Amino acid sequence: MTAHILTITTFLPLAGVIVLLGGGRNLSDQITKLIAFLTTVATFVASLVIVGRFDTAVSGFQMVEHAAWVKSIGLSYLLGIDGISLWMVLLTTFLMPLAVLASWRIEKDVRRYMLAMLILEISVVGSFVALDLLLFFIFFEALLVPMYLLIGGWGGERRVYAAVKFFLFTMAGSAFLLLAILFLYSKSGASGQATFDLRSLVSVAGGLSAGTARWLFMGFFVAFAVKVPLFPLHTWLADAHTEAPTAGSVLLAGVLLKVGAYGLIRFNLALFPEAAKYFATFVSVLAVIGIIYGAVCAIMQTDIKRLVAYSSVSHLGFVVLGIFAFTRQGMTGGVLQMVNHGLATGALFLLVGMVYDRTHTRQLGELGGLAGVTPWLAGAFLFAVFASVGLPGLNSFIGEFLVIVGTFSVSHWFGSLAAIAVILAAIYLLWSYQRLAYGPVHEEHRALPDVSVREVAILAPILGLILVFGVAPRLLTDKIQPTTNAVVARVHPAHAQDAAPVLPPAAAPAEGSAP
Amino acid sequence: MRTPIAFFLVLSGILFSVGTAGVLLRKNALVIFMSVELQLNAANLALVAFARMHGDLQGQVLAFFSMIVAAAEVVVGLAIIVSVYRRRFSVNVDDARELRG
């Protein structure tokens, strides 16, 4: 049973899809939602099994499943997981049920909506566990469609514009990705059957000339930079996040952006370590610009969703910066930050959605004083806000700190500049919170209900995790590290040992007057 | 025979081009179609000339086939033109431009 746990986890939602399709139109909305919810929960449980079976001693891929799919073109069904993808998968399966719960208020085309959600989950999880480049690309492309439908079908006023923009941006990126993949593939054909198997393509890529490798790196990079998104390619994000329905924004921020960062580690670094080093400064500069730029843009936003969207640009900049520092702290911090951002920003979007459900506005100007009317909702909001601000003791801090430390040991400048975002984050988040929750309450908002049981069920787990990972980040890092260390060792062997001078163990402090 | 084969080929080439010009310049569908016929003939001439050059009959057979084809084409073509005329009382191809853009 657990032999194919990855396949099971990936395609469990398919069961839900089939049931919904089979049920046809005569399923009531409530039942439909329930089915979707149960499916996602089951998927989450399945993914927990993965964590249980995960072996920290292995730095490579685990639970690998291999089956020839299309022999004649060397496309194989190859799944595997490591310390990085593990948490990405879990993040997805964890956020999914919450997203479904958060969609409980959807009335329009519930069945189609839930189908899109489930298909989205399949493709996202799939792209995290796929080790065959073409298979990955298939999932990577496939996840566009349901997300596109979610935004365009259930989004805000400018939803169509946002959806198309989202689709085309990613499409444009992935066009280059496909080109690069196929180029590698054709190179691999030199010796016998060409293949898309990442593990064997690594050696193929190793054989390429530096110039070729750099072009291919760019091919992969553009695709993932759009998804992350990195600085000049970010404009789709604001619109998509703003127009998407709550669940859409949550998954977009929580999961989809991670696909980009994940791809950078999994493919760019694994395949083209030399090129990665060559472009490291360039990418880091983009990341730093993004960190500050996103924060600065966020300050002036009046639409709270848009504000959070720009904050994502800033936070994802941290992730990329950490990854491209090629230090253990940086890399681990980057991956950790991927999870943290997923939780923190996910929570923020969920809360924004709840606020919107009550007040039917996202304009900060039309909000205010909610802390008095709905203290618990406002409290939860504040909690999420401080998680994003990077308050020590909550999850995001650890990630940011590790990234800064990891970057700092390589370049004082990048490290210091990135730190500026910590100030800016406080500015835009607290300012927006002040306008949202403090001050006099608006007349028409006098009698808003506080959090309902469903909303508590949504918030409790995610806020809880934010706290837990803030206090005990090792729950994550201990599993992440073997992989990230291996990556660092491969890309930048000089950093395999920490850049910081390892000191002689300090004179052991007296444990009381213990012997 | 004293005439170089090339002369015939050049002649066929010229006729072919004149046919092309006809297709491009005339507005009367019938005349356009005639020009196409001229092109076909040019092709035939080239075939026969080559046959003479190679000193076998294949070329002539091919020319024969092309005549049959031409005949068939004429039937279909005229039928179409007639039916068009029935619709819009004109064989001026410039009038038929409802489908465009």
Place this chain on the structure above:
Amino acid sequence: MPLDNVVFWVFAPIAVASAIGMLFMRNAVHAALFLIVDFMCISVMYLLLDAPFLFAVQIIVYAGAIMVLFLFVIMLLGVDRHEDLRERLRGQRIAGLALAAGAALEIGLAVRAGIGFSRHVPPSALSGTAEALAKPLFTTYFFPFEVTSVLLIVAAIAAMVLAQRKAKAVTLAEANARNAERDARLRDATK
């Protein structure tokens, strides 16, 4: 100057001239007549090239059947009026002529490169008489020959499908009226 040369130099210019004539005749009927002349010249060329059978077929099928068919249709549709040759499509005329010239030039160049103008072929034994052509036609080319039958069937259907329709009774007068009115419209359009 050998006979065949003379013949060629007599008829080739006529062929070209009549072709060009067809190109510039404002009246479809005249164009058809010029085309017939052209076909005649080509048939003569066939004769020069030892293709007596094709010479015959050319005259019978083309000059005879096909062109007659054309003339018949022209009369039937009553479009034997003068077509105005004024070009309304910008650049069409120049481009057309240029392209024609270009095509001719290219073919000429290719011929010169490939064959050369000084290449004379020895008189060949076999001349394309009917029985001489019959042999390949019914052995090697038997299959294509059969295929042509299908072609002709299709042609027949075409005629039936397209031509045989209860035409709305329209007198020639009406038609001409419409045409005149249309020409006027077009003239305005071009002004």
Place this chain on the structure above:
Amino acid sequence: MIKTPVFDVWTILPEVFLGGFAILGLLYEAFAPRSDRRVHLLLAISGTFASAAAAYALWTYSGPPTAMAGMVNVDRFSVFGRLLLVSIAAISLLLGTHYFSRDTKLYRGEFYPLVLFATMGMTLITAAADLIVVFLALEILSLSLYVLTGMTGRRGSNEAAMKYFLLGAFSSAVFLYGIAMAYGAVDSTSLAALAHGLSGQTGNQSIALLAVVLLLAGFSFKAALVPFHMWTPDVYQGAPTPVTGFMSAATKAAAFLALIRVFDVAFQPLTWNWVPLIWVIAAVTMVVGAVFAVAQSDIKRMLAYSSILNAGYILVGLTAANSVGIRAGMFYLVAYAATSVGAFGVVMLVSARGDELTSLDTYRGLARRSPFLAAIMTLFLLSLAGIPPAAGFIAKVEVFSAALHAGNWSLVLIGAITSVVAAFVYLRVVVLMYMEEPDGDGERDTAVWPRAVLAIPALGVLVLGVVPGVILKAIDAASVLRW
């Protein structure tokens, strides 16, 4: 004394069946008191099936590579072509029947024989081993298509027929001139002989080049490659929708299969001369097809441009003048055929009576009016855009990797970029179907069985996208040309 060569009719049995049933149909039309669609359909469909069976029987044929005195090839490539074309024909026949039953005053019994004849011409072209046969087959299919286009005699339809005919005649004259040049270059028109003659220097290079260009132009016209494509949008729009579907899928397939055979066999020695030509054509075709589609407001015209675009992609695969490229092209043809037949089928059902409703606005909120049509249309559009899990994706992967393998990465780059532009075009339709509210009343054509028919290509697109292996093996075997 003439000794006649042996004619083993098995090798052309598929064509014989097609032609035979076509003639049966004609006789029925001629002598039946009043012609009945169902009888016609029965005859025609059985014709296609018989032909398919005969073709399949040839899969294991192991005789000499050519038959009929060297006029037709007998190889799996031709078998593949026949099966593909015949199945397209079958689906088109079914859809056409519905088209006529919906609007009986457009009905003409000759539709069925003509489709069969056209199909016969197409299948023949894929098997032709001699340029003259190619020419004849080309004419058969062209003439039948001219008639089919103008059949309904509506204004649009018969304007389209005239345009198609005049340009077609022009192009076939060019084609014939090309044959003449080929014959002049080497003293024969058989593909094998051409190959031999041109590889040994006995052939005449410059004349042969002339032939290459002229024949390429002729094929390009049929395959709707830029700049020989300009008839496509008008004709696709004017022709009766089922015919359009048939044309777009089958003609393209036939033209490309013939192109492959002629250029990869006869002109194989000149590869280095013609590859650059199709390189350029491919590039231009992709750009034009993708960009011009953006501004279209009529779905049939839009799909016409998309078919132009896809022709460009197939050509990209062929720039790798080898069996890999051929295989890629063949798979793409299958994928595109299924997609295009399906898409035009949906268009037919949506356009209700006649062909009035083909403007994009008709698709506003289709998802609400008839979810099924919207769903499969989305699938087809995804396939055209080359997005998994639709067949179009694997197809694109195949052609691109083939071209990359041959080192034409810049061409593939163009392809990749144009595919983004194209994606925008298809998205517009999806947006209309799913994200806009229906303005008109409920759906107009609620017939069930044509939907069932459309499920076939839809299924095909899905299966080819998910498990292309099922057909790729066969295509592998078929991609080897015998001559």
Place this chain on the structure above:
Amino acid sequence: MTQTVFRFLWLIPALPLAGAAVNLFFGKRLGKLSGVLASATMGVAFVLSAVLVKELVSLPAEGRLVVRHLFDWIKVGNFTVAADLRLDQVSAIMILVVTGVGSLIHVYAIGYMDGDPRVGRFFAYLNLFVFFMLMLVLGENLLLLYLGWEGVGLCSYLLIGFWFDRPEAALAAKKAFITTRIGDTLMLVGLALIVAKFGTLDFTAIFNSTAAGAITKGAATAIALLLFAGAIGKSAQVPLHVWLPDAMAGPTPVSALIHAATMVTAGVYLVVRMHPIFELSGVAMTVVLVVGLVTAIFAGTCAFGQDDIKRVLAYSTVSQLGFMFMAVGMRAYAAALFMLVAHAFYKALMFLGAGSVMHGTHDATDMKTFGGLRKTMPITAFTFLIGAAAQAGVPPLAGFFAKDAILEIANHTGRIAVYVLGTFAALLSAAYIGRLVFLTFFGEPRSQEAEHAHESPPVMWVPLAVLAVGAAFAGWLNFTPEGRLAGFLEPVAGRVPTGPGLTVPVMDAIAVAVTLGALIATWYVFASGKIDWLAMRERLQPIPRMLQNGWYVDKAYQTVFVEPGRTFAGITAFVVDLKIIDGLVNAIGAGVKRLASAGRHLQTGYVRNYALGLGVGLVALLFWAGVRG
């Protein structure tokens, strides 16, 4: 035996945390009890701290360092941050102050917050604050310290903005957090630098390798200054002092606890804790000294110009903190901590007193409306007087000794300038505190509230009394010439090398003279009734108004940083992002569309144009082939 006791070290922060948790979720149900609960946890924590400190003192002088390992917080590569608690002389003093003064203020708050609907949440925040404060002082590494550092910032934000429906409160809260955040971020960079240099954040390890000469003078300076930036922010030193006066919008107990006794002194603690690095770079020390000196004088002048009783105290706090930094800057850590303790007592006392006054006068805070309150609320007045005297430096109260110690060191280390300026600052502090006292408690009532003022309930004045005792006798901690406290701290703080200078009696004389002079002068002006000080102030304009507005620093920041920054952000967000970057994207789309419509015009519908297309293609190919063939 001993470690069995130290094993409970973690309980000290844990108790308030537990209290916070309970109050946060069940505060509403607990109602009044929430305050009691919170105070109880504090009390227990205080007792426990006392026990542990006693144990610590019982250890041999050299071994007075306890580190309890709880768990590994972060562990990446060779970089580990453990959740370790450190109890040594410095943190011992700190926890005593925090829990001691803290519990008193908690008790006081029960009365002060009585009747507030959200009292449960108030005490939750208060407890949470104490937890973070304890983490700050007990942390064995800089990251735990930073955790506490940011945590207290959070609680300060929550408590200042506790009455969030008042816009000024909301604004002040935000301002406080963001202003301190600026310092904190620099401090964070400092941490990163430390990791880069040392590879660890543990105090012990850092100190050892600093002693071992692991880093250069320059690196030390960089680190020291970055850390000091954090201190400047938290301790409201110039130029980041602007948040503290506004922070008075919060409830008074908060001001007492956070903005007087504990949080704001964290900066001092930090510098003392990290002094090896500061000492390694002499520059940093000088910077600290200068900043402290400047702040002391600057804030003193501002305090003199305030009419709001709480703002006076706020500025006074700033200036007192300046004194502490002066001390630190002169390596007189013991003196600094001594002052810290003393200040904790008398400043908390005065804030609570001010709160009591407000309580008695329906939240009036403008001293111009007070007067003669000593009659209506005697206990408050008396206790407040003690506090004031202590701050003013009236012997033998705590303030006298604390300030004296600092000035003495300044003098004895040959820093005459510092000594003179310091004395001037002392003069100022005596003056403004005198002004406050005389305006509030002496003279005649100047308003209805003042006349009908009433004494506060015991739950409020009992803590006042206790603090008053502390303020009065804290001086004894360091009474002996060499100083008990100094002796206790010596292993950590070292002893200041002193040189020749004025003798102690002389300096004492000067100090007393200065103080009494100031007090008498202020009495004459503000309480004797012989002078119409308001009129006088009008005559002295604009100087008084400038002092009242804190030298217009706020306005300056507004115009120099905030407004331009906002404009910049606006341009970035709405011009660069929307118009330029996004505009480029849309432009591409538009370009394709235009091309497409051009294509539509190419498709004229004229069949002859199409034929032309064919022809062009054909001839083009012909020529191409011709060129190649």
